[in-house]
Amino acid sequence: MIRVVLPSHLRALAQVRGDVELEVEGPVTQRAVLDALEARYPMLRGTIRDHVTQERRAFLRFFACAEDLSHAPPDAPLPDAVASGAEPLLIIGAIAGG
């Protein structure tokens, strides 16, 4: 079970509280986790990755296990602790504006 922590605005949009738990088949990568997230919560399509290019939106970052994974290749394996569910994948909104 993969755990994902969403920014509060996206939790409200997806109507969830707390961490999101997802089943991911195959290798646990950024792309696989986000695909699973959007399949379960389709209203999040376009809010984390662009609808067309599937690139990460500019003001969002991905962190896990105290590492910045924002610029890691989307098909690279996530840390073992994320794949095992011990640690969550954090989706963070940049601190900018008011």
Next chain:
Amino acid sequence: MSGVRVLVGTRKGAFVLTSDGKRERWDVSGPHFAGWEIYHVKGSPADPNRLFASQTSGWFGQIIQRSDDGGKTWTQPGTPPGERTTPEGMPKGESNKFVYDTSSETGKPLTTHQWYDGTQHPWEFKRVWHLEPSLGDPDTVYAGVEDAALFRSKDGGKSWQELSGLRGHGTGPKWQPGAGGMCLHTIVLDPGNPQRMFIAISAAGAFRTDDGGKTWRPINQGLRSQYIPDPTAEIGHCVHRIAMHRSRPGVLFMQKHWDVMRSDNAGDLWQEVSGNLPTDFGFVIDVHAHEPETVYVVPIKSDGEHFVPDGKLRVYRSRSGGNEWEALTKGLPQKDCYVNVLRDAMAVDSLDKCGIYFGTTGGQVYASADAGDNWAPIVRDLPAVLSVEVQTLP
């Protein structure tokens, strides 16, 4: 007894203000979509309980919301109550997808427009500025977006298709962003001719279609803009707003960056009607519901100082279709006021007497129940107001 519903979009959420026909006591609901920028909320003339809202964020992108009960509850189109589109009952997410048409079928797929520095820049979708529901079909709604383009949904906002003839008509590569971005912010539908509509883009100008959006042409003759290399160019003008009275769809009023303009031939030719205004810079313009020659503007000091002149919030009214303007001040602050009124933030109801409404960047929404003679705030302390629309209810 009839009543009104005022739909307010702000920097941090949407608010719905309701009153009876007297327009003295108000109920305030909101914030809806708290924390998000709500660029525009507008109701369908064909079904007043159907509202569309543009919810947007620099972080998370564009969300389209729809209410079918007058703003009490909202859903992303595609998930009507009781209809489950996923095992969890979630919407499909297609209602938020605005993809520019690059198909060869248009004949002229566009890829770039002019950037601030004069170089060409790719078209990039940022947000929906304005939602204009069809006058006759509650499932049809138009969206004006940044970077400038016009989209249409024919399924109640579930999916969107670009009317690409606008970007493709030929002048698109010369369009450039204004200070607020390159936005299509004004959509005016002709009540007498379903094939005709008008749109405006900052900073490209005004455009008209006479065939339901397939083909377009610039309608900027008579505009004069000193801030562009050729002040009378076919395109490049920073039009801020266009208003029409439904009984005379050939007569248009325009608040340009500078200058208040009027056209008596559906935009073929414009003439300046700024007259005795203290400044002819501004954003909003609107027309009295029952008097087609009565027009309202809110003069703003300048393009460098986006606030009302002399610390006084004054609405100006012309009863002669322009040129001769009177200041309306009763109930409005006349000292130490430095707010702006943005382009989508004025509306009129169709009660008798006509009600006028506007919102400020200071978070006030003012209403006049007597065509502007007297004003009172409905609310004083909302987030900065981006848009104001009003529905007259039976």
